[in-house]
Amino acid sequence: ALLYKPIDRVTRSTLVLHDLLKHTPADHPDYPLLQDALRISQNFLSSINEDIDPRRTAVTTPKGETRQLVKDGFLVELSEGSRKLRHVFLFTDVLLCAKLKKTAVGKHQQYDCKWYVPLADLVFPSPEESEHCPQVHVIPDHELEDMKMKISAIKSEVQKEKANKGQSRAIERLKKKMFENEFWLLLNSPAIPFRIHNRNGKSYLFLLSSDYERSEWREAIQKLQKKDLQAFVLSSVELQVLTGSCFKLRTVHNIPVTSNKDGECLLGWWVPLCLQVMPVRSCGVPQLAYLYCTLEVDSFGYFVSKAKTRVFRDTTEPQWNEVRGGKPPDPASPQHLPWPGCREAQGSGGVGLARGCVPAELTHHLSLQLDPQAVQTKNWHMDVIEMNGIKVEFSMKFTSRDMSLKRTPSKKQTGVFGVKISVVTKRERSKVPYIVRQCIEEVEKRGIEEVGIYRISGVATDIQALKAVFDANNKDILVMLSDMDINAIAGTLKLYFRELPEPLLTDRLYPAFMEGIALSDPAAKENCMMHLLRSLPDPNLITFLFLLEHLKR
Structure with missing residues (x-):
């Protein structure tokens, strides 16, 4: 116990520094010093955890062998036509799929093994086999968006109940409903x-x-499979020991939903910024291929695809030179938790180079830390990333969300963008603006x-x-x-409504x-x-109804 005293002091000091930094204004002269001290303390504790982790993530088999948890x-597993949430454990020689058992309150929780595959027997399907993957x-999308809106509304109700010091039963009832959604x-x-696939014929999706x-x-x-692995069959005792160790060894403890978070995490902070990324060109690709770049945003380990460039063949x-817009993950979505505030790390943006085949194969990827300091500049920042010998040039910049949504009336009245609907319809002698009719017609024809x-953004140059x-x-x-x-056409229609003077x-x-939409009585x-x-x-009403009919279809 006495040997632990020095470490315990650092742990307590780190917590004090964290609280002190939280209540210190950013413009205070001590703020950067506190940041440095906190970083040093956290790095020291992390180095100790790295030494301890291998022992914590290992299980000893009945034969005396050590099996390490890697990931x-x-x-979500598609099993017998329905979606099931599974907790998947990757050990040094086996992949195990488990489900958390339902246990009585106060009893020790355990996992139930659904299946396992020794890594020596595990194979990935070829592109030809993937084509025959079941639909x-x-x-x-509209059902997913509706559910996000419901979740967001429930979160607001929870915050109101907390602010008004409402009954704990009402708050718990709302939280339960939010968790279900x-x-x-x-x-x-x-x-x-x-x-x-398992070499024995069984496959899992x-x-x-x-x-x-x-x-x-x-x-x-694949990294683990490079080692000299042998096929094996676990006995019932070995499987029981391995499954029993999962609860103790797991590194992901909670289902990734925001209702599992306490306090302020339920609401989070929304950073009002839009990130624009422009993949410029790539070189060093070893062979002719169908190539494109994808942009995904990471929020605490869970990724959401934001944009994809056009495909280059052969x-x-x-050379893309395409501007792609993105923003922090939707706070109404449980998978995409709210980004923390500007003073903390803002997750990471991943840029991947994919080879187009069926299905699309991500051949190279790299994570980029979104530096909070980059938020302060509005200029394009050019960078080059290397992925296994392939270089990708890209630029990125942050734009204030307020600026991106700001309505600026057009100075010339001859166009349609930035011009009032009443002016456009009177000039065209129509009830609905021509741009709205043509874009909707094309979307309904092939989109x-x-x-x-x-939802998916089109190429900015095409939209312009x-x-x-x-x-x-x-x-x-x-x-x-x-x-x-078709995404560029949809983006043009959205841009038209966004640039209306009102x-x-x-x-x-x-x-x-x-106020009317917030009424509870139907x-x-x-x-x-x-x-x-x-x-x-009249022009606004008719255009609104025309758009509504389109969205219903």
């Missing part, structure tokens, strides 16, 4: 297949949230089945090209629309709409909405 995490039922979202949002996550699991397994030096339509054509009323609009990527629901009526809400809609100017 674990919650994954995965994907939940429509978040758990549904956690099960149904992953859609990227990760398939593994997981659904993941991102290419990056899939590549991490694949690379961890080249070893693609209804597109996964992520209106369409904007210029519509503003100039060019005769080649229809030809250009038919050749353009919202479609008008500045005057917008506060009343917000009949009162309907009456209020109908009254407000009738109060809109």
Whole structure:
């Protein structure tokens, strides 16, 4: 116990420094000194943990052999046509899939082993076999978005109850409802297949949230398989010992939902910034391939795909020069927890170089720490990353979300962007602006089945090209629309509504709409909405109804 005293002092000092830094203004002269002291203390404690961790993550088999836990995490398994949440454990010689048993309150929790595969028997399917992968039922984006809205509304109710010092029963009831909704979202949002085979013929299918996550699991397994591994069969006693050790060895303790977080983490801080990344070009690709870049944002280990460049075919030096926009993960989504404040690390943005095949194979990836200092600049920052001998040049910058949403009326009244709807419809002698009709027609023609339509951002240069054509009323609009990527067309439509001098629901009526939507009585809400809609100017109302019918389809 006395030998632990010096370490205990550092631990307590670290906690004191953390609290002190939390209550010290950023402009105080001692703030940077406290940051340095905290970093030194944390690094010291981390170095000690690194020495202890290997012993904590190992289990001894009945034969006296040591089996090390390398990686674990919650994954969604597609089993017998339904989605199941599993806790997957990767040991040095075996992959084990388990489920947490339901136990009575106060009793020790245990895992139930669903299946295991020795790494010597584990193989990944070839691209040809992947083509015959069973179709995965994907939940429509609008249903996922509706669930996120419900979760966000419940979170607001929890905060109101806490602020008003409401009854603990009411808060617990809301938290339980929020957990159920978040758990549904956690099960149904992953859609990227990760398939593994056992040489004995059995295969298993997981659904993941991102290419990056899939590549991490694949690379961890393949790295272990380079060792001299032998096939084996676990006896019932060995399997019981291994499964029993999982609860003690696990590094991921809670299901990744925000309702598992305490205190302020339930609400989080929203950093009002948009990140723009522009992949420029790549060189050093060893062979001709279908190449593209993907941008994924990491929020505490869970990734969300934000954008993908166009595909370059049969080249070893693609040049993209495409601007891709992204933002911190949605705080309403349990998988994408709120980003911490500006003074702390903001997760990481991953840029991956993928080879296009069926399915798309992520061949190289790299994580980039989003430096809080980069938030202070609005200029493009050029960088080069190397991934296994391949160089990718890219630029990135942060833009204030307030600036990106700021409505600036057009100084010239000849175009359509930044011009009032009433002016455009009067000039065109139509009830709905031509740009709205044409974009919606093209989306309904070939974008209804597109996964992520209106969510995945289009190429910024394509959107700007369409904007210029519509503003100039060019005769080649229809030809250009038919050749353009559907996400760019959807992005152009969104940009048109975003650049209107005032919202479609008008500045005057917008506060009343917000109050009406918050009404709890369905009949009162309907009456209020109908009254407000009738109060809109005719061009706004007809365009709104036209857009609503499109979104319903």
